[in-house]
Amino acid sequence: MTDLRQPFPAPGAGASPERHPVQGTDARKRVAVGSSIGATIETYDFIGFGTAAALYFNEAFFPSRDPLSGTLLSFATLGIGFAVRPLGGIVGGYLGDRIGRKPVLVGSLLLMGIATVCIGLLPTYAQVGVWAGVLLTLVRVVQGLAFGAEWGGAILMTFEHAPWRKKGLYTGITQAGFPLGLLLANAAFLLSVPLGGTWAWRVPFLLSAVLIAVGIVIRLKVEESPEFTELKDEGEVAKNPLKDVLRDDWRNIVRAFCLRVAETAGYAVSVTFVLTYLREEELADRTLTLTALMTAAALGIIATTAWGALTDRVGRRPVYLLGTAITVAWGVPLFLVLNTGAAVAIVLAFIVSYTVCQNCLAGVQGAWFSELFSVKTRTSGASLAYQLSAVVSGFTPFVVVFLYDAAGWVGPALLFSAYGLCGFVAALVTRETWGPAQRAEVDRIERDALAAARTA
Template sequence: MSRTDASRSPQEVESGSPDRVRVTIASSIGATVENYDFLIFGTAAALYLGPAFFPSDHPLTGTLLAFATLAVGFVMRPVGGIIGGHFGDRVGRKPVLVVSLLVMGLATVAIGFLPTFDQVGILAPILLVAVRLVQGIALGAEWGGAILMAFEHAPRRRKGVFAAIPQAGVPLGLLLANLAFFATANVESSLAWRIPFMLSAILVGIGIFIRLRLSESPEFEDVTENSETIRFPVLHVLRHDSATVLRVIGLRMAETCAFYITVTFLLSYLAQSGVADKRVGLTAIIVASAIGLFTTPFFGALSDRFGRRPVYIAGCLVTTAIAFPLFWMVNSGSVWLIVLGVVLAQAIAHDCLAGVQGAYFSELFNTRTRQSGASLGYQLSASISGFIPLIASALAASVGWVGVAGLMAVVGLIGLVSAMSTRETWPASKRSPHEVFGAPDDEPGREAAGARVN
């Protein structure tokens, strides 16, 4: 039980806040918009941005430069995580959510109106990189707040599934992004990639309206009422929880690196190798993303029953095991096998990890520094994985698909080692089976010794 749990009534701790469902849905909608905005850049980089902003006689060169610009956004995500974590732990989760979504939306819409290299020369890629930097900061600030709002409003025994629901914003954002590009695939002009960016304005407007109506996290309010906020939470985390931050980085490597190999690199691989049309790759990602809307919260619920650590270990094992079969299926050229491979890698291996992260990472840190700690580890890992499409493209060009499959297997093993060295935070052995999957909120339950938050 966390320190803030002790300051509230047992009933409120068990059942969660009265706004728990509305907050979780609102956090999920905002996370969907943020991920749509950030992930459409990856699809655009794989299919369009190379020729538009980095013209070259060799198609691979333009793609590599576009992927390098993609990586720039990831480099800035730790900066956003630090900023968002600081204000989230000092001022509140809600203000960070609203500001980060607004900034992300403005940056994304701006990309849709950027001039290309043919129009303004070298200024075009400079502007593209600058806007991508802003996107990285905004998404880095957003994740921790969205997850923590759902986590800290949730019933004590169902925090895994509640925290996993905003994580489903990743597959939903990815689904919307690829549907947008699928719809414009036959457009011959630059509108084929501009329209998906412009559509963000509608989504952001909806997201801002919903987030402004949210109530603040009850656990954060307990901290402020007891005057327990820390002046520099990020520095406190680095001083006292640096080992935990390193574990979070390793835990997330398996999830995020495999994700960008599957949903970004494979699109350019299919197009440049001639294995299949780009619409096949988009279809595969759309199907996997649709399934992910259900598998992500499902794995979160599994972690409420069996514990965070065993579910995460299973996801790392599947990620390692699927690496080479994924490329065997893709290289077959069969539409059905390509779709199956992407579904296994994305909706099963990836979502098994993503569905657990919200609760697992949150429980590893003290409430007073939770957003700073979880965001820092999460976004530092993202800054590394942002280079994965670039590295994968270089590996494919030098040693072929075997190098990319090997890379995916390695990051899966990194996640496995990290999971084995990270403590459990919610052990199933301390709980009875009826305490999960729809148990009444007011039903008495046992304390989970491992759910302590420092």
């Protein structure tokens, strides 16, 4: 009987070469690219809100005589989107394990697109008063639900179509959609700066309508996961995957949650908060800040894929330990480098924070998180762990503002390192899922298959 806890059907235990070919399905590349494009679009929409919150929304929706209050309210609205992501992950994960990965992919993308275009059409505080902030918050909630449902479906589709030896590489390609979305979002904001007024932030959100149309067409052509199809054909689909994974696999949910916090909450400090920090301290103007972030995002597309591919060679855990160790060490140096105010130093700071501290961890998560859970509850388990951490990261900028007000830049620096330490400890206690034993078993299966082919 197939051991569904393995990163692939257990070799020698009834694995079907038709359902689970060692080299992946014929659609493996198309699925990986399609999932990556969808992730790009949703990140453009979701992360674009973070950029706008840091640079514009405190003035447009929450004006106050006290700049700190406006910034706090802006970040609080940003955090609400993260806070509801676990609910989106629960719903999307449940549906992904019950009716399939593909319907969740299409539905989440459509929902995100509608919400994002609405942001570009919202009235400001000057037009409707406090209702502006209320409307912004409501739309942000919809964004959070859509984004929460997105990740599990995209990663699982890629993972379950991918070759056994290259699941890290293929899920890394999907994860690379996030830095690409970040790049496009900030490019749009950079190019819209000359427009001035509210158009400087409205245009990037309105442009997402074009991206959404392209994404929907691509995702409709993506094939359903072969592993889910097999479960469905055999009548083995879980009746209540959420209940099952919480009862049987809650420890892996906790471990994955802590692993993820280091990456996503660390990003909230080293990127989201730093955008505001540079502005408040007058260390860089908006053009330099966005250029630095775009440079890091462009490199991050390659870095995320490369980190994922590296895990196929050395294992998931060693790469994660490396990334979290660097995160622990980078907290104080990050702000020392930023405080120089030198353009080159600021660009370098974003590159290290993003391509190493963030991309290194993100590149591992797609394969490692998927391998921690069984096929029956994989979407629910991976999505829940992944999105629960979003609550921490969503309100981290809000907390960091208080730390900065109380202790200066040292507070945010130490918090960043603390998140890294959380991830490091979690990596130590989480089982390795792709190591020498698994690679050796794949070698044996390939040799046996080749021998059988020659005999036939």
